[in-house]
Amino acid sequence: MPPCLYDVLGLGNAIVDVISRADDDFLAAQGLNKGAMMLIDEARAEELYKAMGPAAIVSGGSAANTIIGAASLGCSAAFIGKVKADELGAVFAHDIRAAKVKFSTAFSPDGAASARCLVIVTPDGQRTMNTFLGACQSLTEADVDEDIVKHSGIVYLEGYLWDPPAAKAAFVKASKIARAAGRKVALSLSDSFCVDRYRDEFIGLIRSGAVNILFANESELHSLYQTADFDTAVAQLRGENILSAITRSEQGSIVVTRDEVLATPAFPVDEVVDTTGAGDLFAAGFLAGLSKGKDLGTCARLGSLAAAEIIQHIGARPQTDLAQLAGQNGLKL
Amino acid sequence: MPPCLYDVLGLGNAIVDVISRADDDFLAAQGLNKGAMMLIDEARAEELYKAMGPAAIVSGGSAANTIIGAASLGCSAAFIGKVKADELGAVFAHDIRAAKVKFSTAFSPDGAASARCLVIVTPDGQRTMNTFLGACQSLTEADVDEDIVKHSGIVYLEGYLWDPPAAKAAFVKASKIARAAGRKVALSLSDSFCVDRYRDEFIGLIRSGAVNILFANESELHSLYQTADFDTAVAQLRGENILSAITRSEQGSIVVTRDEVLATPAFPVDEVVDTTGAGDLFAAGFLAGLSKGKDLGTCARLGSLAAAEIIQHIGARPQTDLAQLAGQNGLKL
Numbered sequence: 001m002p003p004c005l006y007d008v009l010g011l012g013n014a015i016v017d018v019i020s021r022a023d024d025d026f027l028a029a030q031g032l033n034k035g036a037m038m039l040i041d042e043a044r045a046e047e048l049y050k051a052m053g054p055a056a057i058v059s060g061g062s063a064a065n066t067i068i069g070a071a072s073l074g075c076s077a078a079f080i081g082k083v084k085a086d087e088l089g090a091v092f093a094h095d096i097r098a099a100k101v102k103f104s105t106a107f108s109p110d111g112a113a114s115a116r117c118l119v120i121v122t123p124d125g126q127r128t129m130n131t132f133l134g135a136c137q138s139l140t141e142a143d144v145d146e147d148i149v150k151h152s153g154i155v156y157l158e159g160y161l162w163d164p165p166a167a168k169a170a171f172v173k174a175s176k177i178a179r180a181a182g183r184k185v186a187l188s189l190s191d192s193f194c195v196d197r198y199r200d201e202f203i204g205l206i207r208s209g210a211v212n213i214l215f216a217n218e219s220e221l222h223s224l225y226q227t228a229d230f231d232t233a234v235a236q237l238r239g240e241n242i243l244s245a246i247t248r249s250e251q252g253s254i255v256v257t258r259d260e261v262l263a264t265p266a267f268p269v270d271e272v273v274d275t276t277g278a279g280d281l282f283a284a285g286f287l288a289g290l291s292k293g294k295d296l297g298t299c300a301r302l303g304s305l306a307a308a309e310i311i312q313h314i315g316a317r318p319q320t321d322l323a324q325l326a327g328q329n330g331l332k333l
Numbered sequence: 334m335p336p337c338l339y340d341v342l343g344l345g346n347a348i349v350d351v352i353s354r355a356d357d358d359f360l361a362a363q364g365l366n367k368g369a370m371m372l373i374d375e376a377r378a379e380e381l382y383k384a385m386g387p388a389a390i391v392s393g394g395s396a397a398n399t400i401i402g403a404a405s406l407g408c409s410a411a412f413i414g415k416v417k418a419d420e421l422g423a424v425f426a427h428d429i430r431a432a433k434v435k436f437s438t439a440f441s442p443d444g445a446a447s448a449r450c451l452v453i454v455t456p457d458g459q460r461t462m463n464t465f466l467g468a469c470q471s472l473t474e475a476d477v478d479e480d481i482v483k484h485s486g487i488v489y490l491e492g493y494l495w496d497p498p499a500a501k502a503a504f505v506k507a508s509k510i511a512r513a514a515g516r517k518v519a520l521s522l523s524d525s526f527c528v529d530r531y532r533d534e535f536i537g538l539i540r541s542g543a544v545n546i547l548f549a550n551e552s553e554l555h556s557l558y559q560t561a562d563f564d565t566a567v568a569q570l571r572g573e574n575i576l577s578a579i580t581r582s583e584q585g586s587i588v589v590t591r592d593e594v595l596a597t598p599a600f601p602v603d604e605v606v607d608t609t610g611a612g613d614l615f616a617a618g619f620l621a622g623l624s625k626g627k628d629l630g631t632c633a634r635l636g637s638l639a640a641a642e643i644i645q646h647i648g649a650r651p652q653t654d655l656a657q658l659a660g661q662n663g664l665k666l
Binding site for chain 1 (some may be wrong): 353354382386388389392401420421427431432646647648650652
């Protein structure tokens with residue numbers, strides 16, 4: 001096996017979040033489905049932005065958030081994703097590199113603008129996302145640097161990559177290289193509507209052995225197995241030959257393998273300000289634990305801790321040194 | 334007197350803040366003077382941004398923050414300032430209009446990029462600012478819409494406008510129109526180094542009657558009168574024929590007129606996260622109170638309340654409905 005230069009490599013849509021607060025009436029007036037991620041085109045992005053209140057602009061992207069979180073927990077990390085050579089693209093690249101993550105994907109010189117996600121945060125802390133994929137549509141197999149993939153212990157892929165057509169090929173290529181190099185491949189199901197769009201393909205990835213580790217929340221799991229019953233879904237999951245971590249908001253998480261179901265409570269928080277990135281950061285903590293050889297219970301606790309940090313402020317990138325926070329909570333990595 | 338369409342009009346540098354956390358060692362390594370505002374050129378802005386950690390991008394600009402705060406307290410408000418027709422310019426315009434502030438200054442079609450302020454927030458909540466003025470340099474007298482100035486109850490001008498050469502002329506024009514229309518003119522001294530740069534001119538504005546209301550913090554006041562003694566500075570201020578509000582961080586504020594010195598305590602806060610905008614928001618509360626005919630003590634309490642909101646989160650724009658917050662604290666406007 002080639003030496004491991006990166007503990008974790010993420011492959012995902014490179015997105016900058018534009019975050020604004022609004023009430024439920026705004027969601028209704030704009031026809032937005034609370035808590036979900038909706039794909040929008042550029043014209044709709046402009047229209048919605050105009051209707052939104054003052055906004056904070058913070059780098060995001062599901063897998064990118066996870067990788068940043070893992071880096072903050074002390075992992076060596078890399079990311080592959082596509083931005084354009086424009087102002088938001090420069091912001092994305094700055095922020096991920098400033099977090100000490102290797103990011104060397106070529107910028108698109110022309111074509112669609114860098115992706116943005118218009119995030120509406122309601123007073124209950126719930127986030128509703130509207131993504132204009134833009135330059136992410138230009139991610140292709142050619143952007144998957146074989147050398148980086150081979151030298152990464154875990155390759156983490158987001159289900160959202162199924163949305164831009166050429167990105168799926170990049171996903172498949174990365175997964176193949178990783179498996180051939182004896183690496184682990186992790187998949188996040190991203191969003192229940194995303195699962196609706198690509199259910200058969202995601203199940204195919206799990207059953208073909210293309211994926212070893214699965215991250216999902218309850219509604220994504222329900223959507224995957226098309227059942228409203230949690231226990232039924234978990235029983236199905238136990239039948240797959242993978243390691244799964246299922247997040248359950250304030251009920252914490254369960255880790256599911258063929259042999260066991262391990263429940264871990266959520267980490268207590270003072271106030272939920274913005275849930276954007278909660279799942280991403282759970283994955284960050286879990287993957288950081290795995291890459292450092294921790295037991296599954298510790299991995300889940302690290303996930304809960306990182307998720308708790310992210311939901312207590314606006315934006316899906318940590319504002320605290322997570323390694324230090326973990327140490328303060330008896331979870332030294 | 335023409336009817337009052339706007340309670341408050343702000344004239345200032347239109348800036349987007351790029352905010353990052355760092356420790357004191359970073360300030361030292363970068364040669365930055367903690368707590369101050371330093372002007373930088375585009376090359377230095379790029380170099381410093383590269384060295385900075387992940388950043389949040391939030392509209393700022395001293396007078397713009399004040400005007401947004403006044404609007405959040407229920408004032409009708411307008412702003413004059415210059416951005417370029419680029420991505421950050423669009424962000425600035427979106428955010429100020431989304432806060433229901435009239436903003437109709439023409440965008441520069443070319444020339445320098447929209448202004449940005451690279452803000453470093455240290456663990457003590459102190460902010461150190463590095464401003465690339467960019468398109469603000471293109472603000473001229475022609476941008477001062479006489480009609481808007483005439484119809485504004487208070488015209489609020491920031492001392493920072495002395496930095497871009499042509500903006501000073503815009504400042505003077507706005508002040509003349511306002512006085513001719515029987516309006517009040519307020520000046521913020523902005524920063525002690527700014528006072529160092531333009532001391533004689535600021536004193537000239539105060540003594541010529543071009544300015545009726547003065548906002549400053551302690552160090553700006555010390556700089557204005559070139560004394561290290563607070564009481565000496567206050568005594569000098571009492572000799573001027575103006576209304577002054579001096580902010581003193583956790584010691585609250587004093588309102589100074591020829592006849593009285595009125596102290597008001599700071600509003601208690603749980604944790605100081607980022608002091609960016611504290612002075613701007615004090616001015617917002619104070620001006621909102623004045624424009625609604627409140628007594629000076631109430632004006633100062635409104636200032637303290639708005640400042641307390643802003644220092645408890647990242648960024649210098651309110652994240653709460655200030656009118657509602659004021660109402661909850663017995664300060665209904």
